[in-house]
Amino acid sequence: MNAVSPELMSIPQGVIEPDPKFRKVVTGKQPVVLADIYEESTNLIIWQRQLPKELVAGVNDLAVSRRDRNFSVVLKPSDARSVMHEEIDNPRFGYFVDDAAELVDMFCYLFGLDEAGLRLRVLHHSMCPKFHVDHVPCRLVTTYCGVATEWLAHESVDRKKLGLSGAEKSDQESGLYQTERDIQELARGEVALMKGEKWPGNKGAGLVHRSPAVAAGEPRLLLTLDFSS
């Protein structure tokens, strides 16, 4: 039997709730990094890609166009281009459609899915302004335009302050994190796989994240992919 340290013996039972889970972030310049999501110890993968110039020009136009560009669809990789073209009926946005369809293909291949739930949003304000975890297995998130998603490393979070217990206080006041320096953010164009609470074995370790504040006149173009069922 292992000896108990004197420090632990002196602390009343029930006061300490050590977090037995360790979670890390893995980053890489190539899409192959996405496969690291299968490591139990990861809860965020960031593919640090840069968007090509022609794609940047297209998504900037898309974000500020007057038409409603918000939609949610369930699609198969083989149908992704045609379904997206139906939703975004303008050849100017062809590079964007191709890129999104490629992400659908990668996401479905990575997780062995026949189809994925795609959601596109043009955001003029913060959609989920408080830090939270998602109750999904894993979500792909990428911001084509505007400021990107903010997140906290697993070790920076006091999970007791998540959800209801921190509801009346702002993230700054709740004690969820120690300092503003703990808040990290994705970059425009980067592709993130954020493990949620429903990933097998990941309860209590979903990536904590939030939507950033959006400056006036600088909308975000956000694409997410989810398991469809």
Ligand SMILES: [Fe+2]
């Ligand atoms: Fe979320």
